[in-house]
Amino acid sequence: MPDxxxxxxxxxxxxxxxxxxxxFKDVCSRGAYILQRDLEEFETDLARFLNVRHALGVADGTNAMVIGLKAHDIGPGDEVIIASHTYIATAAAVHMVGATPVFADIGEDYMMSAADATKRVTPKTRAIMPTQLNGRCCNMDEIQALADAHGLL
Structure with missing residues (x-):
């Protein structure tokens, strides 16, 4: 296996x-760990950068995924395609909203295979949630084309 x-x-x-x-010195000297001005500034700056009305900073990726899934009303009876090579939080977030994680295989680049994800689409599939790992991204053009073809998030 290659490095x-x-x-x-x-x-x-x-x-x-x-x-x-x-x-680090500023934050630690103020004890500013939770819900401080730093978070408000981050959310304001991020919303401005993304040219959106609101941005929400959360403590971890699991909460971010749960909030995103809930924002799209994904829940019981729904399926979400995720990569088989991911952190447990990806499947846990899908499970936490009551949906079913469906694992797509990975390609030679160790990222989600759009070809395999295509095989996993069913009438219950609502979304595809690929994982970007270690500074590498999956082929989002292929994933987006798959989502568009099936009306998926």
Missing amino acids: IPFFNYPAIYKRYEAEFDAI
Whole structure:
């Protein structure tokens, strides 16, 4: 099996070390861990950047996925196609809203295979939720084409 290159976090930290350390010192010195001005600024800046009315910052990816699924009324009786190579939180989020996770196989790039995901679509399928891992993205053009062809989120 070939080596999978991971994101070089130490190099990014070193590049921005002074800025990151200043942020850590500021946040820690204020004890500003939950629901502080930092979150409000982040949400405002993100909404402006995305050119949307609202952005919601959450504590973790599981909550983000649950909120997204609920926002689209995905729940009991629905199926959501996810990659077989993912963190447990992806399937857990689908389960937490009462829907059924359906696993699509991965391709040679270790990302969701759109060809295999196509085989997993049923009348109960409401969404495709691919996982982007280790700084790599799946072929979103193929995934979006599949979603469009079947009227899926």
